Amino acid sequence: MRALSVPRFLGLRIFACAVGAVAVGVLFSGCATTTRPGEVGVERQQFMLVSAAEVERMSATSYNNQANQARAQGKLISSGPEYDRLRKIANRIIAQAGVFRDDTKRWNWQLTLIDSPALNASCMPGGKITFYSGIIRRLKLTDPEIAAIMGHEVAHALREHGREKVSRAMGQQLLLELALGGKSNSAEQIKFAQQVGNLLITLPNSRENESEADRIGIELSARAGYDPMGAVNVWRKMAAAGGGGTPEFLSTHPSHANRINELTQLQTVVRPLYEAAPKP
Numbered sequence: 001m002r003a004l005s006v007p008r009f010l011g012l013r014i015f016a017c018a019v020g021a022v023a024v025g026v027l028f029s030g031c032a033t034t035t036r037p038g039e040v041g042v043e044r045q046q047f048m049l050v051s052a053a054e055v056e057r058m059s060a061t062s063y064n065n066q067a068n069q070a071r072a073q074g075k076l077i078s079s080g081p082e083y084d085r086l087r088k089i090a091n092r093i094i095a096q097a098g099v100f101r102d103d104t105k106r107w108n109w110q111l112t113l114i115d116s117p118a119l120n121a122s123c124m125p126g127g128k129i130t131f132y133s134g135i136i137r138r139l140k141l142t143d144p145e146i147a148a149i150m151g152h153e154v155a156h157a158l159r160e161h162g163r164e165k166v167s168r169a170m171g172q173q174l175l176l177e178l179a180l181g182g183k184s185n186s187a188e189q190i191k192f193a194q195q196v197g198n199l200l201i202t203l204p205n206s207r208e209n210e211s212e213a214d215r216i217g218i219e220l221s222a223r224a225g226y227d228p229m230g231a232v233n234v235w236r237k238m239a240a241a242g243g244g245g246t247p248e249f250l251s252t253h254p255s256h257a258n259r260i261n262e263l264t265q266l267q268t269v270v271r272p273l274y275e276a277a278p279k280p
């Protein structure tokens with residue numbers, strides 16, 4: 001099985017590339033952009049080797065595993081004032097996602113709040129948001145600051161940066177080793193899916209992806225009625241918190257002074273959206 005499976009795996013991709021221009025298949029979606037540019041003008045073309053449905057399925061599995069694990073440890077917060085506050089902000093941000101793409105109304109959006117000191121938050125492909133209580137409590141986040149982080153993370157999902165990361169890894173043959181497993185039985189298929197799911201979580205975003213998430217994120221939070229200065233403030237707090245060590249959120253989200261400058265410059269673009277928006 002081993003000798004057969006690798007050429008088959010590669011062959012599918014080569015075949016898909018060859019016919020990609022004619023028949024945009026499941027494996028090869030070619031160069032396109034996942035979102036409308038918005039006022040902040042994100043227009044970069046993206047190269048995808050793996051289908052959105054495949055990535056969403058793996059994300060959903062990883063996300064559910066994470067929630068189940070937190071529940072088993074008594075660390076899942078699913079009610080109370082802290083959860084309600086986060087839920088309200090999430091609903092307002094999610095309501096603006098349609099500005100950038102039409103299909104978000106059909107997404108199965110989910111919100112998980114985990115009791116943990118981690119300075120972290122994320123949104124996996126398909127709208128699976130996770131916040132750790134540590135980032136809210138330790139940084140004493142205001143609502144606009146939570147909205148800024150939420151907007152940034154949701155923007156990663158809208159842009160399908162996770163799918164891009166997996167596609168890039170495949171392109172660089174990092175996943176070839178995994179494919180060598182043969183995927184010949186269900187146990188191997190599950191292991192393969194879990195490993196790709198882990199990559200979705202652990203691979204760092206590129207600086208370019210971070211900049212896109214900052215730009216779309218600040219527009220989302222402004223349209224949702226949250227002061228866009230929250231984005232500047234939150235990165236100042238984050239940089240200050242990073243003084244002694246390296247919080248996880250900073251380690252996967254590089255650059256600080258540049259991002260604060262860019263977010264400051266974006267204020268003139270998004271402030272009119274904020275002023276026109278209904279406030280929470």
Ligand SMILES: [Zn+2]
Pocket residue numbers: 152153156205210213253
């Ligand atoms: Zn990010």
